[in-house]
Amino acid sequence: VEDTDSPSIISRFQEYLRINTAHPSPSYNEAADFIASQAKSLSLDFQILELVKGKPLVLLKWAGKNPALPSILLNSHTDVVPAEHHKWDHPPFQAHIDPSSGDIYARGSQDMKCVGLQYLEAIRKLQASGFRPLRTVYLSFVPDEEIGGNDGAGKFANSEIFKNMNVAIMLDEGLASPTENYRVFYGERCPWWMVIKATGAPGHGAKLYDNTAMENLLKSIESVRRFRAAQFDMVKAGLKAEGEVISVNMVFLKAGTPSPTGFVMNLQPSEAQAGFDIRVPPTVDVASLERRIAEEWAPPTRNMTFEFKQRASTYDKFGKPILTAFDSSNPWWALLEDAIKNANGKLGKPEIFPASTDARYFRELGLPAIGFSPMANTPILLHDHNEFLNKNEYLRGIDIYESIIKAYASYAEPVKDEASRAEL
Ligand SMILES: CSCC[C@H](NC=O)C(=O)O
Numbered sequence: 218v219e220d221t222d223s224p225s226i227i228s229r230f231q232e233y234l235r236i237n238t239a240h241p242s243p244s245y246n247e248a249a250d251f252i253a254s255q256a257k258s259l260s261l262d263f264q265i266l267e268l269v270k271g272k273p274l275v276l277l278k279w280a281g282k283n284p285a286l287p288s289i290l291l292n293s294h295t296d297v298v299p300a301e302h303h304k305w306d307h308p309p310f311q312a313h314i315d316p317s318s319g320d321i322y323a324r325g326s327q328d329m330k331c332v333g334l335q336y337l338e339a340i341r342k343l344q345a346s347g348f349r350p351l352r353t354v355y356l357s358f359v360p361d362e363e364i365g366g367n368d369g370a371g372k373f374a375n376s377e378i379f380k381n382m383n384v385a386i387m388l389d390e391g392l393a394s395p396t397e398n399y400r401v402f403y404g405e406r407c408p409w410w411m412v413i414k415a416t417g418a419p420g421h422g423a424k425l426y427d428n429t430a431m432e433n434l435l436k437s438i439e440s441v442r443r444f445r446a447a448q449f450d451m452v453k454a455g456l457k458a459e460g461e462v463i464s465v466n467m468v469f470l471k472a473g474t475p476s477p478t479g480f481v482m483n484l485q486p487s488e489a490q491a492g493f494d495i496r497v498p499p500t501v502d503v504a505s506l507e508r509r510i511a512e513e514w515a516p517p518t519r520n521m522t523f524e525f526k527q528r529a530s531t532y533d534k535f536g537k538p539i540l541t542a543f544d545s546s547n548p549w550w551a552l553l554e555d556a557i558k559n560a561n562g563k564l565g566k567p568e569i570f571p572a573s574t575d576a577r578y579f580r581e582l583g584l585p586a587i588g589f590s591p592m593a594n595t596p597i598l599l600h601d602h603n604e605f606l607n608k609n610e611y612l613r614g615i616d617i618y619e620s621i622i623k624a625y626a627s628y629a630e631p632v633k634d635e636a637s638r639a640e641l
């Protein structure tokens with residue numbers, strides 16, 4: 218007998234939230250065992266893949282009646298970002314429920330353990346209703362999203378296993394929405410993590426001279442700041458959405474000659490560096506940004522160099538901007554919209570995700586991927602203190618996924634390119 222009453226649903230969510238999968242030492246095995254136990258309770262096939270040692274990825278399969286049709290992939294990551302425990306009102310891995318509001322406090326309650334379990338609960342309900350999928354539905358619970366995803370979704374998307382799954386569409390995370398409209402994402406900004414280095418002549422702290430490392434770096438920082446302000450102004454003026462401008466934020470500064478009491482004060486250092494988190498919308502002119510970096514932010518004429526710690530491409534393997542179509546060329550988009558409407562949910566306009574998700578690894582392959590986390594009337598608290606999700610909002614989300622999964626798994630039409638994609 219399927220256990221689909223609300224108290225059990227909420228306790229399962231709490232159980233998952235209580236597994237501390239925060240970096241830098243996530244309890245991945247515990248999470249994998251928990252997901253495996255859920256798979257067993259749903260009689261779903263599952264495998265625990267260790268594409269990278271110590272980083273299990275759990276892959277579940279709900280076999281469709283027509284296995285020849287390309288499949289559906291529902292993705293979620295099992296890891297969460299760390300929490301500063303003493304700054305939370307409730308311990309971040311206790312999953313405390315506020316008795317009056319029903320808010321569930323936990324790291325991962327929004328990002329994104331909610332989604333992973335909502336998929337499973339939706340399947341539990343569909344099974345209880347006697348529904349059987351036409352297309353095969355896969356669920357992937359992947360590690361390492363929060364630290365770049367190279368050892369998680371990255372390895373998975375480029376594996377033989379994934380290729381053989383013949384995936385037509387994948388769903389991944391979105392963001393909470395403070396309004397009654399759910400948010401939905403068709404692309405995301407690409408992370409460029411850049412370190413710029415300045416060198417210059419060292420000298421006495423009392424001397425004024427040209428070409429010091431600090432001066433050279435400061436000129437760059439000034440230039441970056443002007444650019445940042447101009448981009449931000451477009452957002453403030455309402456001309457562009459957050460995901461449509463280039464963001465650049467300085468995330469570290471490193472310079473100076475250490476001494477036992479701090480830094481040497483009367484010595485101008487010969488080296489100085491700064492790190493920037495840059496996010497690039499898929500539609501921008503990358504060449505012009507590259508020129509700006511080479512000519513204004515780290516020009517060799519000022520003894521500067523730059524290096525990327527991360528530089529995701531804004532183009533897919535066909536040279537097209539990495540975006541998922543939301544017009545009639547992509548039937549999955551309309552199916553999603555209708556499914557949400559049928560479950561009485563409201564949807565905002567398609568957006569570019571301002572940060573990055575694992576969806577990029579799948580979009581890079583040319584696959585459609587949609588970012589969606591059903592959290593309306595919820596403040597955006599991912600990576601923040603006191604991250605929470607309301608119990609009723611969580612339950613609503615399950616109904617939404619029930620509708621989406623039913624629509625997707627029942628979709629019988631061959632999708633444009635499905636045949637050719639199988640050859641890629
Ligand atoms: C380089 S991938 C980093 C992924 C991370 N994702 C969510 O916060 C982010 O910083 O956007």
Ligand SMILES: [Zn+2]
Nearest residue numbers: 328329362390
């Ligand atoms: Zn996330």
Ligand SMILES: [Zn+2]
Nearest residue numbers: 328363599600
């Ligand atoms: Zn995150």
